[in-house]
Amino acid sequence: MKIGLLTHSVNPRGGVVHSMELAHALFDAGHDVTLMAPATPGQQFFRPLRCHSALVPVASTPADMVAMVGSRIDAYVDHLSLLLEHTHFDVLHCHDGIGGNALATLQERGLIDGFVRTVHHLDNFVQPQLMAWQQRSVVQAQQVLCVSRLWRDVLQQEHGIAAIDVPNGVDAARYSPTPHAKDSALAQRLGIRSNGPVLLCVGGVEERKNTVRVLQAFIQLRAQMPDLQLVIAGGASLLDHSAYARTFQALLQASGCSRDVLLTGPLADADMPGLFRLADVVAMPSLSEGFGLVVLEALCSGVPVVASNIAPFTEYLQAGDCSWADPLDASSIARAIQQALADNDRQRIAASAARLAARFSWQRSAALHAGIYQNLTAREASPCL
Missing domain, CATH: 3.40.50.2000 (Glycogen Phosphorylase B;)
Structure with a gap:
């Protein structure tokens, strides 16, 4: 499958690490994966990537949160609108509200049929616009995933969304008790x-x-x-x-x-x-x-x-x-x-x-994701009865 993964930043935050490790595990399993993230001039992903990547250009980060999030949503919409003119993705999967709102806009414009959204956690923002964007990124998704039973239950009880629990992984080769000379x-x-x-x-x-x-x-x-x-x-x-x-x-x-x-x-x-x-x-x-x-x-x-x-x-x-x-x-x-x-x-x-x-291995997480992606693409391909 050709898979586009969207994350909110190139910095080493939990959701970004998850997106990167998932991208690598899917790539190693034979999928064509592109990991995308907004980046200001000169920024790069905090870790080298084995899969394809795309940096979505954004200006220096505004101090105002609403302006910052809005500008990154717009940047994603512009980037993907051009990309989709010559590239087809079987799955577009975002890991935050920024990518989710961009994909929701593309969905409303008829440029994509749907998207997958992983909820790592939900925030309580003071600004109503940020809360509205967060909600839109979840309710407009074709399928919502989460990384724990806790957030699966929150999504069901508070938002009426039937999310699928797909846990994280850990790279036990990278994190080891064996001392290093450095x-x-x-x-x-x-x-x-x-x-x-x-x-x-x-x-x-x-x-x-x-x-x-x-x-x-x-x-x-x-x-x-x-x-x-x-x-x-x-x-x-x-x-x-x-x-x-x-x-x-x-x-x-x-x-x-x-x-x-x-x-x-x-x-x-x-x-x-x-x-x-x-x-x-x-x-x-x-x-x-x-x-x-x-x-x-x-x-x-x-x-x-x-x-x-x-x-x-x-x-x-x-x-x-x-x-x-x-x-x-x-x-x-x-x-x-x-x-x-x-x-x-x-x-x-x-x-x-x-x-x-x-x-909790990234290989197992990738296999679970791939199964969900395949079910979604098969559902889209099935003729209406």
Whole structure:
């Protein structure tokens, strides 16, 4: 099949990683895949691609969210309108509201028969226009997919949409506990210390990631573990998290722990496997996730994990896979971190990683997607009775 996958950015966010890994797995299975994303001048995908790719030109990102999203929708519509004049896709599949709205517009214009939309999670935007665009991207899709039972149930109960649950995967060859010669150089370059435990959070400072409560937990732990270092990696996002970041910075300055908290900002993709190996525990007490790829990546790297005791984490993690935390309670997060550091059983972590990697592979995800695509194309080709 000829498949077009649309994602919202070239940056290493969860939905973009999902789109890229799915594109590679479909390509390796023999499909003709093109991964598309908006890109400002000079931008490229954060990781080299094996499949075809297309960068949709957009101007420098506007500060206003509605203007930014609207401009990217328009850019996709313009790009695909020209592309569809000489290229036919069996399936067009988007992973966010930007691509979804572009495809909905093309569908309304009669340029495509339908599209597939994966919902990783839904946001609660303050701006009505963003909420309207998000809703349109879902309800206009021919088929909606999601990455967890949690979001499948939300779509059914709150939107009346029968979505299909198609989970993520993890690249267990890329994320490995085997040390690499470059790990120590990475630690030195970033400023990660070796004289105490390292607590790693991935995703930057934002409310959904619960970073303020992680900092509160870290401040509590410093009383017993003065050598503990908090590393917060990543943060490339199209959304505006500045108000939450100011709250985080105010707490950090008042705590007196600034020298022990490292914010790396967005990192090169090649740094991520080594970064996991440098950590003593990875904390992901998120308030909301579509799936939580970081958990699988950390476990495959041999690192104990703290996760929120809520779905979707409770769907695929068993007792012993992680240390559970109440994401609304900083003290609970602190206790879970302590437990993870104290109960660092490498053999148990390896067993958890092996079981989860066998269950969640990109090859299996691609096969499930291909079956859904084939059913849709067969339905379209069937004559009306």
